[in-house]
Amino acid sequence: MLVGIMRETVLQCFCHTCTPPLGIVGHKRDNNAPTKKMPVKGRIRTKQPKKVKFITTEIRCQEKSKGGLCYEVILAEPTVAKRAPSPPQTNANQHVALEEKLRAAEERRLSLEANKLATLSAKLNKIEEASRKKDELHAAFMAATRESLESKMNSTVEKREAHIAELKNRLKDHLESVEKTRQSLEQQTVEVRCAVEEKLKTAAAQRDENMKKMLERLKEHEEQVVRVRQGMTERVQQLETQIQGKLDQARERRETIEREQKEKLRNHERRAEIVRQNKAALAGQDAKVGLPVGNETASSG
Secondary structure (H helix, E strand, O other): HHHHHHHHHOOOOOOOOOOOOOOOOOOOOOOOOOOOOOOOOOOOOOOOOOOOOEEEEEEEEEEEEEEEEEEEEEEOOOOOOOOOOOOOOOOHHHHHHHHHHHHHHHHHHHHHHHHHHHHHHHHHHHHHHHHHHHHHHHHHHHHHHHHHHHHHHHHHHHHHHHHHHHHHHHHHHHHHHHHHHHHHHHHHHHHHHHHHHHHHHHHHHHHHHHHHHHHHHHHHHHHHHHHHHHHHHHHHHHHHHHHHHHHHHHHHHHHHHHHHHHHHHHHHHHHHHHHHHHHHHHHHHHHHHHOOOOHHHHHHH
């Protein structure tokens, strides 16, 4: 921003009436510079002041350190476009011809306006005629539509009444069939109730008879159980008696065997005592005679 302001102040002409082109400075181009305008024909030009030679500059800004700026100024020659020469002044003849041309132009304008008005009035007449025809067609269409709608409404009403009558007849037939069905269902229900009651009665009688039979069977079974229990008791008593007899016999046999064993044991002890006494006597005799005891023992054996 600062560079642009300084550039404009430096490159401004000293006469303060024109500005040099900013498009090319040195070898660079400014994209934001205004474009060159071509002169318009027929415009009166003023006499330009004498050209003054000046030097265009370009300022480059660069930050060298924090808080400081360095500016570099580059000088270059300006490029100013040449202006076209001013047109010559008009004379009296040209002024008269100009007035005639203006008068003819006014007449042409008036005739064109009259033609436009005539064309516009013709168009308005056509539009009115078209609007009238449109209104007539719309009225005829509305009348035809109203008639068709009325006829459709009448036919619709008739159809609706016929449909309602048919629905009523169907509903009546349906109600009659429903009533017949209800009566038949009630009759069937009564018959089924009677049949069920009869079956219940027969079932109750049969149940009572079955209960009596089952009670008789249970009574017979209890009597059979009593008889079987008595037979089992007698059999158990017999078995207990037999077992007790066998136990007594076994005890007696065991006592007999024990007595026999004891008697055998006493006899064995008696014989052993006799043998010991015999040995002692023999030993005393041998000692008297002077024979060895071993030989006596071997011979005696």
